[in-house]
Amino acid sequence: MTDNTPRLRAGDQARHTALERLEWAFRDGQIDFAELQERTEKAQKATYIDELPTLTQDLSLPANLAEPTPHAHPNPNLRPNLHSVPDEHHSVAPNAANNHQPARIDSSAAATGSKLSIGIFGGTDKRGPWTCAPTHTTMAAFGGTGLDFREAILTAETTVVNIGCAFGGVDVIVPDHYQVDVDVLPIFGGTDVTGKPGRNLPAPGAGQAPKIIVRGFVAFGGVEVKRVPQ
Template structure:
């Protein structure tokens, strides 16, 4: 019995009741998935309930895959934006008009935006990324390109302005290291290219209904 609880001369960590219960739950899931039959399930449950160490519990799931992590409630954040999906679009071009990429879409590793006497808006607030490092080549000729980013994406602006301008309104502070990084580069000739950090839909304050606005005016 002592040999079972000692590995390479070091005592194994004792298992808690919560860990035994969690293991039994995992075994039940494995049976429901068809990975264990009833007899195997019952045999392992008996061992789990009698186990004294974590090692004994771990050995009961050595031949089972790791449980699928529960899906996160709410909108994706930071590293959750990385995906293996096929990019939705790789360019946004406008000539004396407008081009917009927004909503839920997948950004390739390299994206090109061109504005000639028009305005292009690249909205990344609900976007997913195929790479941790994304480059947006933004070029403007007497036009403008705006890259809208959320507070969980790190952005860098490195373009060149010729009788024009490149700038970044602000960059979120304390962004985790594993978030996507977007570099905006290119040339602006008598135009403007910039990035701005804006709130996502779930971060915006609730809109006042007409009766709330009327009440505020009356009370004022």
């Protein structure tokens, strides 16, 4: 008897779940970078939902990542934007530096905040009113990723951004009244932080200001952290 059940299309949330599982397995040492790259490309190109489980079925995953792959309720924050991260000169209103908006922190959204962004042979940006988990991992290889925190909804007073970048670039935009701590290891690459001196930059009068910790490594690529007026 022929099964006439139609194949379901894969959405952004289903692809993101697969990518999150792959990223966890990579950090756990279950797959190497070449396998991560190969499987990530397949996940990003998946048309149907049944193409995704084969990419992760051989992985040992924690309970919170081993649930069935979702295919409904798409999250607009997961839709990639392939445009470059905007330059501060094109988006900052006059005198904006003197009118800091209070940071939006919603600890109740920690479980659903964005935890992962990947740009492999392509680009992914997080910008606008997106929700960031307390720890966000961004990976770029032969591509780029961008994280813009000016309108982001944070879920903790301290947000950790883990960066893994090889032959690519990562841009991080942070409001200038936030505290910033950057500890990125460059290997035949570079890390540039605006708002010198130093790379550990306390915000002016930042008693209760949120803190963004940027750490990780960059090889044959670049990481740029920009502190700009909100």
